Amino acid sequence: MLHSTSLRLALGYAALFIASSLLLVGLLWWNTTGYLDRETDAVIAADxxxxxxxxxxxxxxxxxxxxxxxxxxxxADGKAIYLLTDPRLRPLGGNVDAWPLKVGPAPGWYEVDLVYRGKLHATRLLHVVLPGNYQLLVGRDVQERVAIRNLFLRSLIWVGAIVVGLALLGGWLLRRGVQSRIESINRTATAIVQGDLARRVPAGPGNDEFDQLVVTINRMLDQIQQLIEGVRNVSNAIAHDLRTPMAEVRARLEGLLRRAEGSEANLDEIAAAIAGIDRLIGVFNALLRLAEIDSGLRRAGFGKVDLAALVADTAELYGPAAEARGLGFTLDTAPGLVADGDPSLLAQALGNLLDNAIKYTPAGGSIRLGLVRDGANGAAIVVADTGPGLTDEERARATDRFYRGDSSRSAADGVGLGLSLVAAIAKLHGGELRLEDSLLGQTPPGLRAALALPAPAC
Structure with a gap:
């Protein structure tokens, strides 16, 4: 909790307020009771x-x-105390009958409770030795001063309690004010991270440092939004412009292929050209889908998703493909897990993970698809395989767009957008993509990809 800046500010304010108040009260104490003590000592010393x-x-x-x-x-006031004795402490004069037992033989100042005139009084006494070894005791009744001191101490305790209370209240109000402004900035930043680039930090009614910071942040966000929109518009325009002629070329090549005219080699080349064009069109579609996800537009289709049903449907679709490649395929789900999200996007993310596992797992290997609880109320869709896996360096870059590891370059076709798309979908849903060793007990260690999703909102 002490890592909170607002809490440290509040505690610092409270400590400064308490210290200054105690200093003020201390000075008042010294100037009142100290003055009374000095005045009493001066009178005793003069006598x-x-x-x-x-x-x-x-x-x-x-x-x-x-x-x-x-x-x-x-x-008249009965506050003066005098006693003069011989060297053997026998009284020679004064208003005290006997030498007080609490006053020792050493000269100096004493504060004792003394009985005289039938009552117990708090007294301050000065013991001096006069020429001839006569013992002189001069003092004053300070019972009223003690009462004033006690009253002052009680008042000091009450004042201290009030000061501490006011300091804590002021610190809490300060922390609440600072925290509310910071939380406003934090909510805006979270919304922007989730794709709402139009969100801005609300400005306060004043013109303090926070308001000036808000203005600067909003200007920065405006500039960032303009830059991102410019890049996105250019990328989308390029993707749209290139996808259309590619589709036309594909249609013409497919028409030539259907005529079945020409040599077998020409037909093979046409089929290869169509496959290459399909691959390019897939890249454009993936880029457009990523741009749509990054913009946050797909959040409009969010709802409650039954993850167990989604995983079962996807397994039914990809299970035969795994068996066709000679791979074992197992399904293990936990019922009752739901998430807030877009079912088509989640299905696409899971499909990408299964497609990667099927492509990169050698024949005779196995794939395990599972749905497990993650944390207190979250869920994770897990795809584990016995393929070559990823090195630590490859895991760090696996979700970068167009990145492909060494094994993926040699094992199958691809452009390096599958895991990027899964990571983008996970981020859109407030989750994350975790890549680890599969730990299925084989060498190489395989890959365990977990699509972790947070608990649904109430």
Missing amino acids: TRAIGDRLSDFGLAGAIQTMNERVEAES
Whole structure:
């Protein structure tokens, strides 16, 4: 899932939003609670210096007097804490009855819970050692500050939860917006791959980067369509123009052949010329059929096709031809498999595969025709033979138009358009043509051609 660009953008946006919000809240925390802490520490430190100075100037009595004056001055709010003891920690003055157990012998800052005036209070204390080894403890009741801190922390948790929620919501909205635009481009590209060259990416209402990209893509598609239509029109015109005179020449030669006049050699030459012309006309018909398939026009005739019935009918047609060449022919189908498609095109594709298998399998070999499940709900029509098979290099180019492997050049006539036509039909149906070793346990390995078709739409 992390391979999705829109998801990474959404997560990045959410992370940036959360980080910036936490930074803002952190600064607010530092400026509020930090300010209160610094203010409290400054007051405690000032009182500690004042009492220490009185001890140095006026002795112990002056220090105790100063401390008691400060206790009386701040008795109204009761937040000040003072305790002066002798070296053995016996109280000499202040508003605390005894030295707190949680305050250790080492001088420094302490935050302890202290009971005074009958209540437990959170306090911040400064322990200093005065001349004469007198122990001085000065502090402030910070219970309210602790309450403020707790309130702030609870608020921070709520704010953090809201920030995370808003970040995730914003990230989801961002991902949805980006994904919808990308999906629009993807649907258009898929339609064009299937042959609908007139499809264009719908433009949005604004003029953002995606809209500018859409305009550029549509201009590119217009140019590509013009080029393809130009090439297709020229190819179709050439095929039509050449097929007509070829048909006329064939008709004349066939007429001469029927008259049975002339020498036997002349008649053989006429028959060979007719066969060659038939071969050329077949090439033109195949090219025109490929152009029609590539254009996607044949999708108009799509419907539900019973693949088991189609395979059985084709086997009935090609089975006798295989037996006439001394080949074993077996049929194995799985019932109940259907596909969305053009039955005549699928029959033609299967016929091409069987025709190749019959032509290239030597006498005494075998051909196996099967219909199997492919994936979760798809189907595959499989033709396996014990012929010479294809090398890895030949498989990579087997569906190229007019390509013929070494074995096909020497074994039978052909022009290299049969598998090209099957691959084009498979692509039109949203499937693919797979070429593998037949794995029937013989050497050479033979060929297994599988016409894989996707599950029908609901």
